[in-house]
Amino acid sequence: MEHHLRTPVPEGEIRKLRMGDIVYLTGIVITARDEAHLKVLELHEMGERPPVDFEGAGIFHCGPIMKREGDVWRVVAAGPTTSARMEIFQDKFIEAFRPAIVIGKGGMGSRTAEACGEYGCVYGAFTGGAALLAARRIKRVREVYWLEELGMPECLWVLEVEDFGPMIVTIDTHGNNMTEDVRRRVSTRKDEILASLGGS
Amino acid sequence: MELEKIVEDTAVELLRIAATELNQAYVEEMTEALEGTEGAIGRAQLRNILENVRIAREQSLPMCQDTGIVAFMVKLGDGFPLRSGLKKILIRATRRATEEIPLRPNAVDMFKGNTGDNVGLNGHVPILYFDLVEGDRLELVAMPKGGGSTNVAAQRMLKPGLGLKGVKEFIVEAVAEAGSLGCPPYFVGVGIGGGEGMCMNLAKKALLRPFKVRNPDSNVAEMEGELLEKLNELGIGAMGLGEGPTALDLHIEMAARHPASLPVGVVLSCWALRHARATITSDGEVKIEENS
Numbered sequence: 001m002e003h004h005l006r007t008p009v010p011e012g013e014i015r016k017l018r019m020g021d022i023v024y025l026t027g028i029v030i031t032a033r034d035e036a037h038l039k040v041l042e043l044h045e046m047g048e049r050p051p052v053d054f055e056g057a058g059i060f061h062c063g064p065i066m067k068r069e070g071d072v073w074r075v076v077a078a079g080p081t082t083s084a085r086m087e088i089f090q091d092k093f094i095e096a097f098r099p100a101i102v103i104g105k106g107g108m109g110s111r112t113a114e115a116c117g118e119y120g121c122v123y124g125a126f127t128g129g130a131a132l133l134a135a136r137r138i139k140r141v142r143e144v145y146w147l148e149e150l151g152m153p154e155c156l157w158v159l160e161v162e163d164f165g166p167m168i169v170t171i172d173t174h175g176n177n178m179t180e181d182v183r184r185r186v187s188t189r190k191d192e193i194l195a196s197l198g199g200s
Numbered sequence: 201m202e203l204e205k206i207v208e209d210t211a212v213e214l215l216r217i218a219a220t221e222l223n224q225a226y227v228e229e230m231t232e233a234l235e236g237t238e239g240a241i242g243r244a245q246l247r248n249i250l251e252n253v254r255i256a257r258e259q260s261l262p263m264c265q266d267t268g269i270v271a272f273m274v275k276l277g278d279g280f281p282l283r284s285g286l287k288k289i290l291i292r293a294t295r296r297a298t299e300e301i302p303l304r305p306n307a308v309d310m311f312k313g314n315t316g317d318n319v320g321l322n323g324h325v326p327i328l329y330f331d332l333v334e335g336d337r338l339e340l341v342a343m344p345k346g347g348g349s350t351n352v353a354a355q356r357m358l359k360p361g362l363g364l365k366g367v368k369e370f371i372v373e374a375v376a377e378a379g380s381l382g383c384p385p386y387f388v389g390v391g392i393g394g395g396e397g398m399c400m401n402l403a404k405k406a407l408l409r410p411f412k413v414r415n416p417d418s419n420v421a422e423m424e425g426e427l428l429e430k431l432n433e434l435g436i437g438a439m440g441l442g443e444g445p446t447a448l449d450l451h452i453e454m455a456a457r458h459p460a461s462l463p464v465g466v467v468l469s470c471w472a473l474r475h476a477r478a479t480i481t482s483d484g485e486v487k488i489e490e491n492s
Binding site for chain 2: 149
């Protein structure tokens with residue numbers, strides 16, 4: 001099923017999504033990779049608020065290429081990065097900041113899936129490397145935070161997007177995780193293949 | 201124009217071509233794979249990749265935001281006038297390409313942060329591979345490589361008693377382990393023998409052998425064919441979503457090994473295997489290979 005959502009996405013809308021659904025998102029998407037996750041969680045632990053509100057928005061595992069033209073930032077290329085690196089703290093992030101969709105590539109693990117079920121969040125897989133398709137759906141750079149401190153790939157870019165997608169829901173709020181399903185199937189086939197290999 | 205400037209301009213141009221134009225043979229292979237893929241999810245991934253590649257070429261923009269850590273493979277002819285100065289030229293070219301194409305700054309100093317220009321530290325990045333060859337030409341290959349697929353590389357010092365079967369098992373295991381993480385469908389480079397470092401260099405260079413061209417040694421060629429078939433049976437699929445091709449090609453390069461060692465390196469590339477090649481004569485004549 002195909003869904004067109006607008007941020008802030010109400011939790012009820014997110015809980016309607018099912019693994020394998022296709023999602024397009026309009027509204028606010030914020031890039032955050034390893035260092036941005038660490039930094040916002042540090043702030044949260046100290047009781048401080050990060051410079052931007054993630055609630056109901058899309059969190060995009062992405063380190064874009066941006067170009068400054070006068071006072072305006074232009075998005076050159078902005079595809080997803082490997083989400084698995086964020087598995088170590090994504091659950092805490094979801095609990096603390098309640099984003100609606102975590103966007104990335106390569107899927108995520110059971111800790112994230114559990115947090116998605118508990119707090120009403122999904123994982124949307126965007127085609128890895130399709131950086132120009134993604135850039136076309138980004139209409140404007142609204143803000144940038146921590147650019148000097150973290151550098152272009154790692155800082156927080158607040159993006160206005162229109163029909164950002166297509167994303168495949170691989171983790172829904174009902175305990176499904178497509179990445180884990182494929183991984184299990186691959187593992188079974190691997191054992192069969194290893195048993196069939198020739199040579200000495 | 202001075203030869204130094206010609207080499208620098210060529211290196212910048214190669215980085216631009218590599219970042220923005222995907223080899224046509226890969227495009228054709230994925231187009232064919234799209235026709236042969238039944239599932240809607242796998243088809244969507246391949247369609248997105250192909251559409252993205254088309255935009256990149258049309259608008260001369262990087263096909264992926266991860267423009268990689270920059271590497272050059274250099275074959276330096278005996279009669280080519282530039283020697284150690286080449287390193288400085290290639291570093292200058294990397295800085296310029298970062299600005300002009302633009303490339304994402306991807307060189308991180310662990311103490312001081314991102315260097316901002318894809319260069320650092322101590323002359324190690326861009327990564328330069330030098331080879332001395334006969335003749336008076338310089339051959340230059342730009343090969344920027346993204347972090348996602350670089351992270352799923354694997355190396356193991358196998359017990360020689362495990363033999364070729366053990367080598368094959370390790371390769372299948374390495375790709376299964378990589379799964380969705382490195383943006384499949386993959387190109388797989390394998391290096392066997394030589395030593396702990398050389399097997400990885402061989403594996404990386406194996407990726408550059410022309411598409412679908414098998415190793416001239418028929419034993420190795422047969423092993424390549426067998427492994428490519430087996431890897432596709434794994435069913436990882438495009439973007440690891442279980443549908444479409446897992447591996448587009450597989451190349452093996454071999455060196456002799458120490459009697460007590462069996463080093464194996466597996467280097468994977470995402471679908472965006474980026475490279476561009478040029479030769480430059482001592483007179484400064486440049487020939488950039490189409491779809492090298």
